[in-house]
Structure formats: C-alpha cells, structure tokens
Amino acid sequence: MDITGAAALVTGGASGLGLATARRLAAAGAVVTILDLPTSAGGDVAQELGGTFAPADVTDPGQVAAAVTQAAAAGPLRVVVNCAGIAPPAKVLDREGNPSPLADFERIIRINLIGTYNVIAQASAAMATTDATPDGDRGVIVSTASVAAFDGQIGQPAYSASKGGVHAMTLPIARELARYGIRVLTIAPGIMETPMLKGLPEAAQESLGQQVPYPQRLGRPDEYAKLVLAIVDNGYLNGETIRLDGAIRMAPK
Numbered sequence: 001m002d003i004t005g006a007a008a009l010v011t012g013g014a015s016g017l018g019l020a021t022a023r024r025l026a027a028a029g030a031v032v033t034i035l036d037l038p039t040s041a042g043g044d045v046a047q048e049l050g051g052t053f054a055p056a057d058v059t060d061p062g063q064v065a066a067a068v069t070q071a072a073a074a075g076p077l078r079v080v081v082n083c084a085g086i087a088p089p090a091k092v093l094d095r096e097g098n099p100s101p102l103a104d105f106e107r108i109i110r111i112n113l114i115g116t117y118n119v120i121a122q123a124s125a126a127m128a129t130t131d132a133t134p135d136g137d138r139g140v141i142v143s144t145a146s147v148a149a150f151d152g153q154i155g156q157p158a159y160s161a162s163k164g165g166v167h168a169m170t171l172p173i174a175r176e177l178a179r180y181g182i183r184v185l186t187i188a189p190g191i192m193e194t195p196m197l198k199g200l201p202e203a204a205q206e207s208l209g210q211q212v213p214y215p216q217r218l219g220r221p222d223e224y225a226k227l228v229l230a231i232v233d234n235g236y237l238n239g240e241t242i243r244l245d246g247a248i249r250m251a252p253k
Contacts, residue, residue: 001078001133001135001137001139001233001235002029002133003025003028003029003030003078003079003232004028004029004030005030005031005075006029006030006031006075006076006077006078006079007030007032007033007071007072007073007074007075007076007077007078007079008022008025008030008031008032008033008071008078008079008080008081009032009033009035009054009067009068009071009077009079009080009081010022010025010032010033010034010080010081010083011035011036011081011082011083011084011115011119012035012036012082012083012084013032013034013035013036013042013045013081013083014034014036014037014041014042014044015036015040015041015194015195016083016192016194016195016196016221017083017144017189017192017194017221017224017225018034018036018081018084019045019221020220020221020222020224020225021081021083021221021224021225021228022034022045022049022051023049023225024222024225024226024228024229025079025081025225025228025229026049026050026051028229028232030078030079031050031051031052031074031075032046032049032051032052033046033052033053033054033067033070033071033074034046034049034051034052034053034054035054035056035058035067035071035084035119036053036055036056036084037056038055040055042054042055051074052070052071052074054066054067054070054071057115058082058084058111058115058116058118058119059110059111059114059115059118060118061118061122064119064122064123065122067122068122068123068125068126069126072126072130076130076131076139077123077126077127077130077139078127078130078137078139078140078232079139079140079142079232080119080120080123080127080139080140080142081142081143081144082115082116082119082120082141082142082143082144082166083144084111084115084119085111085112085115085116085144085162086107086108086112087146087159087196088104088108088159089155089156089159090104090105090108090155090156090157090158090159091154091155091157092157104158105157105158105161108158108159108161108162109158109162109165111162112159112162112163112165112166113161113163113165113166116143116144116166117169120141120143120173120184123141124141124173124177124180127139127141127182128180128182132181135235136181137183137235138180138181138182139181139182139183140182140183140184140185140231140232141173141177141182141183141184141185142185142186142187142228142231142232143170143184143185143186143187144166144186144187144188144189145163145164145166145167145186145187145241146159146160146163146188146189147188147189147190147243147245147248147249147250148160148163149163149164149166149167149188150164150167150188150243151249151250152164152250153250153251153252153253154252163188166186167186167188167241170184170185170186170239170240170241171240174238174239175239178238183231183235183238183239184238184239185231185237185238185239185240185241185242186240186241187224187227187228187231187241187242187244188243188244188245189219189224189244190212190219190243190244190245190246190248191211191212191218191219191245191248192218192219192220192221192224193205193218193219193220193221194221197218205218211248212245212246212247212248213246213247213248214246214247216246217246219244219245219246223244224244227242227244
C-alpha cells in the first residue's frame with residue numbers, strides 16, 4: 001500500500017520502537033501523528049518529522065478519539081501502530097509469600113491490552129469511513145505483543161497476559177474489519193534495544209544478546225520499524241502475529 005501523503009498514527013511514538021517506526025513512516029511519505037503522554041518528547045519528535053503531537057493516555061477513549069481526529073485531518077488515515085506499553089516486573093507472590101497488589105496486575109493489563117484495544121477501536125471507526133485505494137485497501141493496524149506472550153518468564157504474569165491478549169485478539173479483529181478493507185496484524189518482538197534495556201550495564205546487555213540464537217545481539221528498534229513497513233507494503237499479510245526475535249525462546253528466568 002502506497003502511504004505517500006497518507007496519515008499515520010503511532011502510539012508510544014516518542015521513544016523506542018515507536019520512535020523508530022515514526023521515522024520510517026515519515027521517510028516513506030506519511031504524515032505522522034505521535035500519540036504519547038504529555039510528559040514525553042512527542043512534541044520534539046513531531047517537529048523533527050514534520051508531523052503533529054497528540055498528548056494522550058491510550059486508556060482514555062476521549063483522548064484517543066481526539067488524537068485519531070487530529071491524525072485524520074492530515075490525510076486519509078492508512079496506518080496505525082500500537083507501541084505504547086509498560087513492562088514492570090510483578091510476581092504473583094512477594095518475597096514474604098504474600099499476594100502482590102492486584103492493582104499492579106490491573107495497571108499492566110489496562111495499559112498494554114485495554115489501551116491497545118481502545119486505539120484499535122477508535123482508529124478503525126475512522127478508517128472504516130476513509131476512501132479506499134484502487135485495490136480496496138483502507139488501512140492497516142499493527143500492534144505490539146512480545147515473545148513473553150508465548151514463553152513468559154518468572155515475574156511476567158501480568159505482562160505475558162497483556163501481550164498474550166494482544167496476540168489473541170489479532171485474528172478476530174482482523175476477521176471483523178476485513179469487510180472494511182482494514183488489515184490487522186501484530187509483531188511480537190524479542191529482546192530489543194529499547195531505552196529500558198539500554199539503561200542496563202553493558203555486561204548485562206551483552207549477556208542478554210548472547211541468549212539469542214542468531215544474530216547473537218539485542219534487536220534494534222529500526223528492525224521493528226522495517227517490519228512495520230514490510231507489513232504495510234504486503235497487502236496479503238493479515239490476521240497474524242509475527243515473531244521478531246532471532247529465534248529466541250525465553251528461559252524461565
């Protein structure tokens with residue numbers, strides 16, 4: 001799908017995977033709207049890319065709807081990429097053997113899963129009324145899961161559940177939105193060179209990279225972004241979760 005002059009919305013676009021994706025989409029000719037928290041560097045990124053910044057919380061329907069409207073004002077909304085998310089550790093039992101606060105579990109589910117669904121719902125409503133391309137395409141929505149959806153580690157029950165939910169809803173949403181000419185896919189990254197991991201000591205980063213069969217290193221945000229562009233370009237990709245992980249299968253811890 002040619003996205004020259006089209007609008008694109010990237011959540012979590014001020015850093016990490018979202019930032020790399022926003023840059024790739026802008027380079028491909030899209031007008032990019034960055035949806036990120038008001039405290040983020042979204043405004044600076046939008047200025048860099050010649051796009052716009054929509055400060056918003058992905059769990060707030062009104063704020064997301066306003067961001068979608070803002071994005072669609074720049075052109076036909078063809079691409080939506082969900083990169084917003086959090087990954088704090090949260091075990092079932094704490095060190096004393098007591099149940100961890102339920103609020104910790106709920107917060108991760110709310111941002112990663114419910115937030116992703118909220119953006120899909122608000123964006124697809126706008127996409128469904130957009131004029132189709134000559135091929136019948138209206139747009140593509142790409143969400144972010146994780147390899148933790150399939151082989152989560154100790155301390156990741158909430159994170160794994162949230163990302164497993166993103167994976168699980170990909171196919172039913174793709175089936176539902178097919179009649180509008182909207183494709184829905186998910187990428188499940190492995191151990192990526194995001195700001196969170198870059199904060200670890202160099203030795204720790206190298207150790208994590210060595211766990212990857214090949215190439216033995218952390219994944220790069222631009223590799224995620226290039227996969228997003230490949231998904232946008234390949235009109236027969238739909239309803240699938242694609243692992244981007246160097247063939248890693250996570251150990252229990």
